[in-house]
Amino acid sequence: MAVVKKRLGDLLVESGIISDVQLQEALQEQRRTKQKLGDLLISQGYITEQQLIEVLEFQLGIPHVSLFKYQIDSSIAQIIPESLARRYQAIPIEKDGGSLLVAMADPLDYFAIEELRMSTGFRIKPAISSKEELQRAIARHYGLQDSMSQLLGDLPTQEDIRETEITNEDSPVVRLVNQMIQQAMQLKVSDIHVDPGEHHVAIRYRVDGVLRTERTIPKQMQGFITARLKIMAKLNIAERRLPQDGRMKMQAGLQAVDIRVSSLPTIYGEKIVLRLLDLSSGVKAIEHLGFHPRNQQLFRGMIDRPYGILLITGPTGSGKTTTLYSALNHLNQESTNIITVEDPVEYQLEGINQVQVNPTIGLTFAAGLRSILRQDPNVVMVGEIRDSETAEIAIRASLTGHMVLSTLHTNDSVSSVTRLRDMGIEPYLVASSLIGVVAQRLVRRICPDCRTLHTPTEQELSLLEGRGRRVEKLYKGAGCGNCNRSGYRGRVAIHEVLAIDSSVRQLINHSSTVEDLRKAADRQGMISLLDDGLDKVLQGITTVQEVIRETVAY
Numbered sequence: 088m089a090v091v092k093k094r095l096g097d098l099l100v101e102s103g104i105i106s107d108v109q110l111q112e113a114l115q116e117q118r119r120t121k122q123k124l125g126d127l128l129i130s131q132g133y134i135t136e137q138q139l140i141e142v143l144e145f146q147l148g149i150p151h152v153s154l155f156k157y158q159i160d161s162s163i164a165q166i167i168p169e170s171l172a173r174r175y176q177a178i179p180i181e182k183d184g185g186s187l188l189v190a191m192a193d194p195l196d197y198f199a200i201e202e203l204r205m206s207t208g209f210r211i212k213p214a215i216s217s218k219e220e221l222q223r224a225i226a227r228h229y230g231l232q233d234s235m236s237q238l239l240g241d242l243p244t245q246e247d248i249r250e251t252e253i254t255n256e257d258s259p260v261v262r263l264v265n266q267m268i269q270q271a272m273q274l275k276v277s278d279i280h281v282d283p284g285e286h287h288v289a290i291r292y293r294v295d296g297v298l299r300t301e302r303t304i305p306k307q308m309q310g311f312i313t314a315r316l317k318i319m320a321k322l323n324i325a326e327r328r329l330p331q332d333g334r335m336k337m338q339a340g341l342q343a344v345d346i347r348v349s350s351l352p353t354i355y356g357e358k359i360v361l362r363l364l365d366l367s368s369g370v371k372a373i374e375h376l377g378f379h380p381r382n383q384q385l386f387r388g389m390i391d392r393p394y395g396i397l398l399i400t401g402p403t404g405s406g407k408t409t410t411l412y413s414a415l416n417h418l419n420q421e422s423t424n425i426i427t428v429e430d431p432v433e434y435q436l437e438g439i440n441q442v443q444v445n446p447t448i449g450l451t452f453a454a455g456l457r458s459i460l461r462q463d464p465n466v467v468m469v470g471e472i473r474d475s476e477t478a479e480i481a482i483r484a485s486l487t488g489h490m491v492l493s494t495l496h497t498n499d500s501v502s503s504v505t506r507l508r509d510m511g512i513e514p515y516l517v518a519s520s521l522i523g524v525v526a527q528r529l530v531r532r533i534c535p536d537c538r539t540l541h542t543p544t545e546q547e548l549s550l551l552e553g554r555g556r557r558v559e560k561l562y563k564g565a566g567c568g569n570c571n572r573s574g575y576r577g578r579v580a581i582h583e584v585l586a587i588d589s590s591v592r593q594l595i596n597h598s599s600t601v602e603d604l605r606k607a608a609d610r611q612g613m614i615s616l617l618d619d620g621l622d623k624v625l626q627g628i629t630t631v632q633e634v635i636r637e638t639v640a641y
Contacts, residue, residue: 395522
């Protein structure tokens with residue numbers, strides 16, 4: 088192993104990655120928090136993890152490995168026990184005689200290397216890998232396979248599912264389901280699909296809006312997994328003919344998730360979908376929602392109005408609820424009485440009265456909204472306007488001195504006006520009450536660890552120049568282990584904010600067409616979803632392909 092000649096901080100300064108001032112600030116903070124310098128610099132945003140890996144590789148002479156390039160044999164992965172792999176964030180990737188090449192997050196942890204040597208009997212050759220790649224690899228190669236093997240080893244028929252097998256925390260079924268969910272939490276999955284087929288069951292994860300198959304499991308395990316998930320969500324395991332909905336909570340370390348569970352009977356058995364909501368991420372501030380400066384100014388002006396109705400529109404999974412909660416958090420003051428009616432209550436906000444819809448006992452959005460208006464509210468949030476009754480009550484509430492926030496399923500901001508008219512709301516009521524509409528989509532961010540310059544194609548140049556934008560170079564993700572070779576990691580919102588001014592209000596009163604309303608919005612300078620997306624392309628946040636995928640259809 089090469090001798091360390093210089094300290095990490097000095098190398099970072101010499102490389103021009105950080106300044107001497109930033110290093111001194113980090114060292115001062117390190118003395119207070121006792122964190123490792125590299126982790127501290129990453130958390131403060133001075134360097135990326137990839138930059139840290141490159142400097143460590145140069146400093147120590149230890150190879151950097153990208154785990155997505157390795158087809159890790161399960162027999163090699165099992166050389167290191169799961170407990171040690173998780174404790175030290177390490178996984179073996181190659182065996183060569185008496186040597187074992189081990190990918191580690193911290194190859195300087197000599198106590199870990201020594202313990203791995205004593206546990207395995209191999210001489211340990213450390214390699215550097217990113218923490219996210221290691222978490223993915225460890226989640227994929229440990230736990231699930233052990234539980235599956237144990238479960239298959241002593242498997243009764245599906246008609247003979249014993250209660251202890253789906254309730255006992257030590258049973259293979261319970262461990263398998265827990266590990267499946269915990270792996271999804273580590274990978275920041277938004278949805279888990281348990282899809283039954285004719286000969287097998289597919290476990291699919293939705294990451295950054297894109298669904299991918301994580302693994303397939305034998306068909307004979309379907310009944311056990313379905314029964315366990317239904318038990319956890321307090322559903323009726325005997326009812327297999329009707330759809331059911333439930334929810335549960337899970338904790339993994341400091342991370343807590345609220346999980347909505349939905350079952351649907353199909354020809355090959357019940358399909359289960361789990362929607363994961365990360366409770367530990369908290370509610371975002373408005374300035375962190377990705378608004379264009381003009382749109383942010385308009386949005387703040389709208390929610391600070393004393394009365395009126397503001398609508399957030401977009402398809403399912405476009406971040407509407409996140410935007411609503413950010414607005415509520417902004418308005419949450421001691422002098423303001425805020426009441427919500429939701430289905431379901433996703434985030435619990437201190438100081439806000441939240442009502443959960445329960446249609447089975449008659450507590451619908453409309454019924455809940457009627458009761459809310461007798462509770463002296465200043466601000467009312469209706470989770471979704473689904474029918475004409477809820478729309479009419481919300482509109483009339485906004486006309487009687489209340490600020491009303493809600494969501495609507497439309498393709499763009501202007502279409503919301505015609506949707507309310509289609510619901511039977513009189514045009515003069517819409518014109519008098521509506522103060523603004525925010526349409527939004529989520530597009531994938533370019534992975535910061537593999538972002539590279541990209542020469543625009545003719546089609547990209549044509550689109551950009553056609554919208555008044557000139558550019559010579561764009562960015563794209565090359566694909567790495569941290570983004571599962573997709574080139575994208577995380578998502579950002581693009582917005583279209585329609586402010587209802589006097590000209591738009593007059594057009595609404597006269598039942599004008601969508602085309603007339605859009606022309607009026609363009610005259611007031613509205614930034615369309617497409618244009619907001621292209622601005623983020625020029626900033627290197629996302630790609631033209633992502634923006635087209637989410638906006639061209641509308």
